Amino acid sequence: MISEPELVDDAGEPLRPGRPTAYATGGGFPYGSGADPVEGGAPAVLPGGRYRRRWLWAFGGALGASVLWAAGLTAYQTRGPDLGGYRAAPSLCAEAPLSALVTALGKRGATTSAESYEHPVLDRAYCAVTLGELPSTYEVNLRYELHKQADPGVEFEAVRKEAALPEEPAPEPVPGLGEKAYFSVGGGSYAALVVLDGQAEIALSVSGLHEYVDDTGDPPGESTHAPLDGLKEFMVEDVRELLERLRTAPAPDGSASPTR
Numbered sequence: 001m002i003s004e005p006e007l008v009d010d011a012g013e014p015l016r017p018g019r020p021t022a023y024a025t026g027g028g029f030p031y032g033s034g035a036d037p038v039e040g041g042a043p044a045v046l047p048g049g050r051y052r053r054r055w056l057w058a059f060g061g062a063l064g065a066s067v068l069w070a071a072g073l074t075a076y077q078t079r080g081p082d083l084g085g086y087r088a089a090p091s092l093c094a095e096a097p098l099s100a101l102v103t104a105l106g107k108r109g110a111t112t113s114a115e116s117y118e119h120p121v122l123d124r125a126y127c128a129v130t131l132g133e134l135p136s137t138y139e140v141n142l143r144y145e146l147h148k149q150a151d152p153g154v155e156f157e158a159v160r161k162e163a164a165l166p167e168e169p170a171p172e173p174v175p176g177l178g179e180k181a182y183f184s185v186g187g188g189s190y191a192a193l194v195v196l197d198g199q200a201e202i203a204l205s206v207s208g209l210h211e212y213v214d215d216t217g218d219p220p221g222e223s224t225h226a227p228l229d230g231l232k233e234f235m236v237e238d239v240r241e242l243l244e245r246l247r248t249a250p251a252p253d254g255s256a257s258p259t260r
Contacts, residue, residue: 084198085247086146090116093127096142096242100234101206106132121149130209143203156180156196177240183232191228193235197243204239206231
């Protein structure tokens with residue numbers, strides 16, 4: 001029976017794991033011996049002829065990759081998500097002409113309330129303005145939120161597509177406006193449009209104002225408010241214009257002006 005030939009070194013000695021053997025061409029360590037030709041010397045030999053240094057090199061490479069990945073993640077978290085050009089709007093009503101609603105409901109009146117809040121995580125702005133004249137006056141409310149860290153998409157989809165009250169119909173999706181948009185009418189007393197575009201969320205609502213007097217005054221004229229469910233297209237046009245303005249630089253007077 002012919003057995004496999006035994007590998008021997010130049011001196012005729014059998015090769016053993018961990019034993020450095022000179023190359024026939026003049027020294028060095030053969031491939032697989034575990035020796036380090038750069039640093040010199042054989043590495044520590046573990047049972048079974050396994051060597052430690054290569055595993056240390058592999059571990060060091062994996063550790064370096066983890067450090068680089070963590071550094072990249074930290075840089076992303078510090079930088080935050082892409083805001084799509086949107087900015088804070090401390091004078092929200094001044095940046096909203098509401099031209100379409102003015103055409104539908106009447107001339108624009110005073111801004112009745114305005115608030116704004118800026119934070120590294122979230123910017124908020126709110127305002128209300130009146131439209132029309134007695135006996136048909138309306139209040140228009142605007143709300144703007146710019147999420148500079150968290151993704152508002154999950155909460156928007158979970159909340160805004162549901163009716164405010166169980167007896168009201170579900171909001172109607174509005175395609176072609178922002179990333180997601182819904183329009184709703186509540187009991188004929190208000191109409192609302194909510195829009196999500198990336199990290200920005202806009203809400204526009206319209207409700208009729210009713211005048212009340214005491215027993216000593218003359219009663220107001222009969223209300224002639226327009227059907228609010230017919231305001232959808234006007235509201236969509238005004239929100240689309242406002243979204244565009246919020247992606248431009250503000251003018252010194254607080255309104256928006258195109259960037260150059």
